[in-house]
Amino acid sequence: MKRLALASLALVTVVALSGCTAIQRATQGDEKPDGSTSFTYWSMWSEGEPQQLALQAAIDDFTDETGIEVDVEWIGRDNVKKLSPTLNSPTAPADLIDAAQRNIKSVLVSTESSHSMNDVLASEIPGEGVTVESVIPEDYLDMITVDGETWMLPYQVISSAFWYNRAEHPELVTDPPAEWDDLIAWLDASKAAGRTPLAQDGDIANFNLYYYAELAVRNMGAGELHAAAADPTGDAFTQQGFIDAAAQLQQLVDGGYFIDGYSSSKWPAMQQKWAQNDADLIFNGTWIPHETKSSTADGFEYGAFPMPRTSPDGDASQEVSLIGFGIPANAANTDAAEQFIAYFMKKEQLEGVSTLAGNMTPRADIDVPAELADIKALIDDADSVHGQFDLVIDDYGDWTTKVLIPLVNKLAFGAISAQEFSSQLPKDSATYWANNG
Missing domain, CATH: 3.40.190.10 (Periplasmic binding protein-like II)
Incomplete structure (x- = not known):
């Protein structure tokens, strides 16, 4: 994949x-x-x-x-x-x-x-x-x-979700994080126990985009990132939900939850570490069992839970x-x-x-x-589904590649802050559409 x-x-x-x-x-x-x-x-x-x-x-x-x-x-x-x-x-x-x-x-x-x-x-x-x-x-x-x-x-x-080893984390089977604060608390507990919370192969741009895109959907609702991508002024990205999505991704970076070396990793090194229980979670697609089954630790059992809601009544659709x-x-x-x-x-x-x-x-x-x-089960139980990356790659692939992904990568690697990201995205988007509209 x-x-x-x-x-x-x-x-x-x-x-x-x-x-x-x-x-x-x-x-x-x-x-x-x-x-x-x-x-x-x-x-x-x-x-x-x-x-x-x-x-x-x-x-x-x-x-x-x-x-x-x-x-x-x-x-x-x-x-x-x-x-x-x-x-x-x-x-x-x-x-x-x-x-x-x-x-x-x-x-x-x-x-x-x-x-x-x-x-x-x-x-x-x-x-x-x-x-x-x-x-x-x-x-x-x-x-x-x-x-x-x-x-x-x-x-x-x-589809995509947070993947984990059910044999190692039975608590996630019965009580996965339902909201963002629950996830942060679980990640903190993982660190406190001396574990690495999140694996990430940072050289795959789509994998970094997952975080921002899914958080944008959770904060704004399905279809809003897609709509914002087409805004020729870029002003749509000044909405609070998009700012919150960037801040939440920065929260993961600043929290030190990602595995050491992820920003310079070469796929599939980090997903293999996850399969060996060297990291607790990985956000990835349904291909991950096929790609990692030859390198899993003994007794590994694949489990998955969705990106948590960012508010009690927030978006809970499943990506497909x-x-x-x-x-x-x-x-x-x-x-x-x-x-x-x-x-x-x-x-x-x-x-x-x-x-x-x-x-x-x-x-x-x-x-x-x-x-x-x-x-x-996540797909079957969800009230609705939304497209991968909220369909921005489907309909605005060039914009996604030239505008969104470079900024997401910088944010995911800690090179810029969420504030800088949220300030630059509207500008870069407006410039893109001025040259490509």
């Missing part, structure tokens, strides 16, 4: 986003499906990765059952970047791609080059007698729909992002690609994302890996 994070950051700076755009339909009115008997698929996974194995098994079964051939290329994380220059050509070289939500949005949706998934949603999952739409939570669909047209079809669900399929608007074989998507949503096929790849799927009837049971 480090590669996914870095590739995503690089990709979203390639395309300048301008808000919601139209999603195109390849088959409208009385037009007939293309009747294709093959299609080309450029995948974000590389050969040998668990997701690749699950998808390859489904491709083989799909071809056996339908006769439709799948020309698949396991390109890796640059698949959408490779597709981008072809979007204005008469025919796309790939009929189907998969990618992180923000990458599909930044390359296909922002350029009005995305084929609508509405027909897929309305189609029946082979052999199950239910539609594709019926097995995907409405909250997820809301995140990937523009003007009534859904632009991707998710098959993997990602998606990985799934997209179809270019200029694809030649949309019918066959759509059939495969519906086929892969079959329970017996999609559950490979859980059993082989150790990840969550959108389907409620597919068991999650034991390591993700806590975070799945």
